[in-house]
Amino acid sequence: MSARTASWRRHILQILAASVVAAGLGYFSNRPAHRHLAEDQAVIKLSLRHAGQVLGECHTRTPEELADLPANMRAPMVCPRERSPLLLELRLNDALVLSEILPARGIHNDGRASVYRRLVVPVGRMNVAVRLKDHIESDVFQYESSRTVRIGPAENLVIDFNGDLGDFEFLLAGSLLPDGVPSDQGAALEDPLDDLEARDRKRQDDEEVDETPVGKRFTAAHFDDAHYPVGEEVEADGDYGEQQNLTHGRGA
Amino acid sequence: MLNLLEAGFRRVEAAFNTVFTEAWNPIYQLGALAMLNYWIVAVSGIYLFVFFDTSILGAWSSVEAITREQWYLGGIMRSLHRYASDAMVVLVTLHLAREFALSRFRGPRWFSWVSGIPLLWLLFAAAIGGYWLVWDRHAQYIAVTTSEFIDALPFLGDGLARNFLSASTLSDRFFSFLVFLHIALPLFLLIGIFVHIKRLKLARIHPARGLIYGTMAMLLALSLAKPAVSMGPADLGTTPAVVDLDWFYLNLYPFMESVGMLWVWGFLGALTLMLAAVPWLFPEGREVLHSPAVVNPDNCNGCSWCFQDCPYDAITMIPHQDKPGLRQAMVDPDLCTACGICEGSCPSATPFRRVEELISGIEVPDYPLDALRRQAESAIDGLDREGLVLFGCDHALDVARLQASGVAVVSLPCSGALPPSFADFVARKDKVLGVMISGCHPADCFFRKGSQWSEERLSGERMPHLRTGAGKHKVRTSWAGPHDQRALESELETFRMELSSDGGRAEVS
Ligand code: HEM
Ligand code: SF4
Ligand code: SF4
Numbered sequence: 001m002s003a004r005t006a007s008w009r010r011h012i013l014q015i016l017a018a019s020v021v022a023a024g025l026g027y028f029s030n031r032p033a034h035r036h037l038a039e040d041q042a043v044i045k046l047s048l049r050h051a052g053q054v055l056g057e058c059h060t061r062t063p064e065e066l067a068d069l070p071a072n073m074r075a076p077m078v079c080p081r082e083r084s085p086l087l088l089e090l091r092l093n094d095a096l097v098l099s100e101i102l103p104a105r106g107i108h109n110d111g112r113a114s115v116y117r118r119l120v121v122p123v124g125r126m127n128v129a130v131r132l133k134d135h136i137e138s139d140v141f142q143y144e145s146s147r148t149v150r151i152g153p154a155e156n157l158v159i160d161f162n163g164d165l166g167d168f169e170f171l172l173a174g175s176l177l178p179d180g181v182p183s184d185q186g187a188a189l190e191d192p193l194d195d196l197e198a199r200d201r202k203r204q205d206d207e208e209v210d211e212t213p214v215g216k217r218f219t220a221a222h223f224d225d226a227h228y229p230v231g232e233e234v235e236a237d238g239d240y241g242e243q244q245n246l247t248h249g250r251g252a
Numbered sequence: 253m254l255n256l257l258e259a260g261f262r263r264v265e266a267a268f269n270t271v272f273t274e275a276w277n278p279i280y281q282l283g284a285l286a287m288l289n290y291w292i293v294a295v296s297g298i299y300l301f302v303f304f305d306t307s308i309l310g311a312w313s314s315v316e317a318i319t320r321e322q323w324y325l326g327g328i329m330r331s332l333h334r335y336a337s338d339a340m341v342v343l344v345t346l347h348l349a350r351e352f353a354l355s356r357f358r359g360p361r362w363f364s365w366v367s368g369i370p371l372l373w374l375l376f377a378a379a380i381g382g383y384w385l386v387w388d389r390h391a392q393y394i395a396v397t398t399s400e401f402i403d404a405l406p407f408l409g410d411g412l413a414r415n416f417l418s419a420s421t422l423s424d425r426f427f428s429f430l431v432f433l434h435i436a437l438p439l440f441l442l443i444g445i446f447v448h449i450k451r452l453k454l455a456r457i458h459p460a461r462g463l464i465y466g467t468m469a470m471l472l473a474l475s476l477a478k479p480a481v482s483m484g485p486a487d488l489g490t491t492p493a494v495v496d497l498d499w500f501y502l503n504l505y506p507f508m509e510s511v512g513m514l515w516v517w518g519f520l521g522a523l524t525l526m527l528a529a530v531p532w533l534f535p536e537g538r539e540v541l542h543s544p545a546v547v548n549p550d551n552c553n554g555c556s557w558c559f560q561d562c563p564y565d566a567i568t569m570i571p572h573q574d575k576p577g578l579r580q581a582m583v584d585p586d587l588c589t590a591c592g593i594c595e596g597s598c599p600s601a602t603p604f605r606r607v608e609e610l611i612s613g614i615e616v617p618d619y620p621l622d623a624l625r626r627q628a629e630s631a632i633d634g635l636d637r638e639g640l641v642l643f644g645c646d647h648a649l650d651v652a653r654l655q656a657s658g659v660a661v662v663s664l665p666c667s668g669a670l671p672p673s674f675a676d677f678v679a680r681k682d683k684v685l686g687v688m689i690s691g692c693h694p695a696d697c698f699f700r701k702g703s704q705w706s707e708e709r710l711s712g713e714r715m716p717h718l719r720t721g722a723g724k725h726k727v728r729t730s731w732a733g734p735h736d737q738r739a740l741e742s743e744l745e746t747f748r749m750e751l752s753s754d755g756g757r758a759e760v761s
Contacts, residue, residue: 013271018466022474025338029480030496036393036509037493047414116403116413118396154493158417171418172489 042123042151044090046130048161049114052084052104053135081110087133088115089141090159092126101136125150130159130168143167254534257353262734265696274733276462280696282347284459287445288467289343292336294438296329297382304385306431307424311387312485319481331475337379338500339471344375352530354698360451360564360587362531367448369527374444378437379501384430389483389492392416396491397505404513418488451587452700453565542618542665544588547581551600552613554579557715558594561668563701567594567614581614591699592616592669596706599716602673603628612671619665628678631660635683640748643670645691647698648734659744667691667729668702672709676719679726685751686726690740693731703731726751 037043058079066074083104090098098117105111129146143161145168151157158171261279268277278285303326305314318326348368351357357365380398384391399412415422449455458464483496497505508516526533549572558581559567566587572578581594594614595601601612603625610622631641639658644651645667655661664670667689675687691697694704707729708714718724728747732739 010271010273014466017268017271018470021339022470022477025335025342025500026474026478028499029334029338030390030498032499033494034497034506035494036506037491039493041493043491045417047411047417049411049414114411114414116400116411118400118413154490156418156489156491160417160421 037120037154039153040123041120042153042155042157044119044121044128044151044157044159046088046090046098046117046119046159047115048086048088048102048132049112050086050132050134050161050163051112052086054080055082055084055135056080081108083110083113084135084137086113087136087141089131090119091129091146092121094127094129121151123151123153123155128157128159128170132161132168145170254353254355257349258355261350261353266736274693274695274731276460277695278459278463279346279350280693281456281459281463282343282350283449284456285463285467286340286343286347287457288459288464289336289340290438290442290445292332292468292471293340296333296336297438299329300326300333301435304431306428308387308419308422308427311385311427312482315386315388315482319479323479327479328472328475331478331480332471333382334480334498335471335474337382338498339467340375341379341500344372348372348527355534356698357531358535360566360589363451364448365531366528367444369524371441371444371448373524374437374441376501378434378441381430381434381437383498383501385434386482387427387486389486390495390497392486392488393492393495394502394505395486397508401508401513401516405517416488422488451565453563454701542590542616544585544590545583545592545594545614545616547583547614548611549573549580551611552580552598553600554581555599555715556581557597557599558614561593561597561701561705562588563591563593563699564589583614589699590616590618590665591702592619592665593699593702593705595619595621596666596669596671596702596709597716598671601671602719603677604673604719616665616669619669621671624662624670624674625677627662628674631662632678632681632683635660638683638685640686640688640744641678641684642688642690642744643667643675644689645669645698645702648690648692648732649737649740651690653737654741654744658748664691666697666699666702667706668697668699668704670706672716672718672727675710675727680720684726686728686747688728688730688744688747690730690732693733696733703729707731 058077061069061074061076061078066076085104086102088098088100088102089096097119100115100117102113102115103109104113125148127146127148129144131141131144133141134143143166147170149157149170149172151172155172158169160169160171161167162169265277265279268279272278274280300318303314303318303322305311315330319330320327351365351368380394383394384398396413396416399416403412415426449457459467483492504516504520545566552572554569554572554575556569556579559569564587566584566589567581568584569579570582572580583594595612595616598613601610601615601621603610603621610625612621615621628641635641635658637658639660641660641662642651642654643662643664644654646663646665648667651661651663668691670689675689678684679687689706689710691703691706694707697703705714709716710718710727710729712718718727728743730740730743732743
């Protein structure tokens with residue numbers, strides 16, 4: 001078969017074939033670029049790890065109960081270990097966007113409950129309110145916190161429940177960059193609103209142009225449906241659209 | 253479906269044969285090429301590791317330094333590391349597709365097939381973990397999405413994604429763990445590859461030399477033309493909205509976001525199970541499974557030629573059951589693919605023996621030697637004039653189609669199943685001008701080694717040899733392979749003309 005094609009022609013074809021392969025490898029190794037957040041979208045990450053209250057009361061064993069037990073297990077008191085699931089809610093401009101019951105972990109439901117949710121939201125100024133109930137039958141939410149923030153494009157607002165402080169922490173653009181890399185992203189903020197507004201003013205001064213190409217995957221359309229004008233202060237009117245549209249990357 | 257796929261592969265292979273020749277055809281050595289790329293990745297990886305800073309704050313800058321300040325070596329190493337990894341996915345995917353298309357997964361070969369599947373997982377895990385280490389925006393995207401993906405399984409991760417909430421939640425310890433993984437997973441992959449080819453004798457793990465140089469030259473040229481670079485440094489405070497994805501490894505990531513993590517898990521799980529079930533989902537095809545080879549100790553002298561020739565390491569030598577001091581062959585039926593190559597290697601398999609029923613030391617029950625002798629004899633009787641006898645392997649071509657005036661055909665399970673003495677025996681018959689043995693090209697034998705052993709036996713490099721001078725003159729091989737019935741026909745014609753012109757049997761002593 002080889003005799004049919006002259007050897008110099010074969011070599012040229014081989015080089016050609018290798019070039020095609022190389023071009024394919026080179027191209028698809030980082031192209032086409034993938035946009036997974038539209039230009040007018042930002043992210044809220046809500047995270048928590050917390051143990052609910054123990055369900056039920058300790059009680060003293062009756063003598064009959066004690067007699068039924070093996071000698072080495074005759075403790076006079078029994079305390080239940082099962083913990084209550086948590087109820088976690090997130091509101092944006094008073095609209096409920098997340099409400100989840102989080103079961104305690106462990107086969108005896110005696111561990112901590114945990115959750116991590118990434119929500120894609122439109123950029124702009126909004127009131128963010130979270131609250132947490134750690135006894136499911138309780139009438140009140142034991143932990144509550146809210147901030148008015150302004151989230152810029154692609155910024156992450158992290159809301160993490162700090163069990164030690166017993167409060168939610170809000171963290172916006174909390175970044176730590178490698179040495180020598182200039183950044184206008186700022187560090188963790190104590191009071192997000194002040195800094196954000198300062199930064200907003202700076203942004204307007206700079207007239208920053210976003211050069212990222214457009215190619216929307218997730219649009220803010222559902223927010224508009226819910227009468228939520230992007231990037232403006234609003235008086236939210238409750239309905240925030242389908243929750244599924246807001247969240248992704250959620251656990252089971 | 254298999255037939256269609258096979259036809260597709262055959263067509264592309266034929267084109268590659270004209271460009272690369274059979275010996276250099278990359279499609280015949282996909283596994284070996286994947287192996288070559290593994291070594292390129294390993295060597296370049298070791299180099300990169302020397303200059304890599306394994307801390308969160310130092311990682312990105314150290315990779316930048318390798319890429320830019322040391323572009324002439326470190327940068328090239330980095331590019332080789334990336335592009336050879338990308339080449340591996342392509343090669344392994346094609347390798348899988350081809351082994352599937354050519355039905356090389358049935359019977360005892362299930363082992364190679366099934367053991368290949370974990371390699372896919374390891375390969376992806378190793379590569380994705382590697383991207384993580386660069387700690388640029390691409391890495392950040394992968395880190396967050398991957399950990400959310402793992403967290404999506406209720407029993408697996410608990411809050412892995414919480415590591416990436418902000419810079420303060422990400423610890424150097426976690427990062428070191430990732431570095432460790434990126435060294436451990438490729439090592440597991442290597443062990444996995446070792447297991448994968450364990451049942452194959454002399455597995456082809458090195459491609460043809462031309463392909464080695466060609467691959468290296470291609471990767472080098474690509475590395476110079478388009479060096480691998482990082483995106484900006486990771487910044488957990490913002491989400492990288494646009495990422496330059498490596499589509500070879502991350503093609504499912506966009507679906508994780510749009511379709512959902514659990515759907516992607518479901519897809520991967522189903523795909524893995526389906527792949528694992530392939531040997532049992534497609535139990536029959538063109539070739540029906542045959543019963544494994546059987547040793548007849550009476551006829552075995554313990555020469556161990558079959559042991560050396562079995563492409564699937566199914567034969568071991570054990571002490572002879574009747575003859576003290578001698579050894580005999582033993583077949584492990586679970587490993588035997590019934591290729592018959594051992595039958596072709598056994599010195600007792602000679603039709604010159606004057607015995608009622610010809611029994612060889614080792615035989616595949618579906619192709620007993622006695623039947624082969626009878627088939628050959630009746631084929632010769634059927635010759636309408638002086639002519640050629642063609643012993644052909646059915647995996648290359650349906651040789652029965654070549655039956656013609658002056659051509660008698662005997663079909664074989666593999667060209668290596670024909671004992672050379674048979675060629676002698678037939679070549680000495682009056683009506684026979686010459687003997688042609690045909691099969692797959694040695695670079696791509698269905699049973700891996702049949703054509704190669706056959707060629708070596710006939711040329712005297714391997715035992716058993718041809719027995720008479722007649723053989724050397726009148727026996728020829730043709731490895732036209734599955735592509736080319738016409739090539740085989742024309743080789744037969746040329747052979748006949750050469751033999752007739754020098755007076756047929758004139759020189760035979
Ligand atoms: C890193 C990945 C892989 C490498 C480096 C690799 C390498 C190899 C090598 C070197 C051979 C021996 C070829 C020979 O000498 O005949 C082989 C055989 C084989 N491979 Fe792979 N392989 C990989 C993945 C896979 C996968 C994913 C599959 C399919 C699920 C697969 C299926 C097979 C089969 C069925 C054979 C046996 C062929 C026969 O019996 O003749 N391999 N592989
Ligand atoms: S038929 Fe013989 S050579 Fe082929 S796999 Fe079985 S024992 Fe090995
Ligand atoms: S080739 Fe034949 S004689 Fe030699 S060990 Fe194998 S079975 Fe025995």
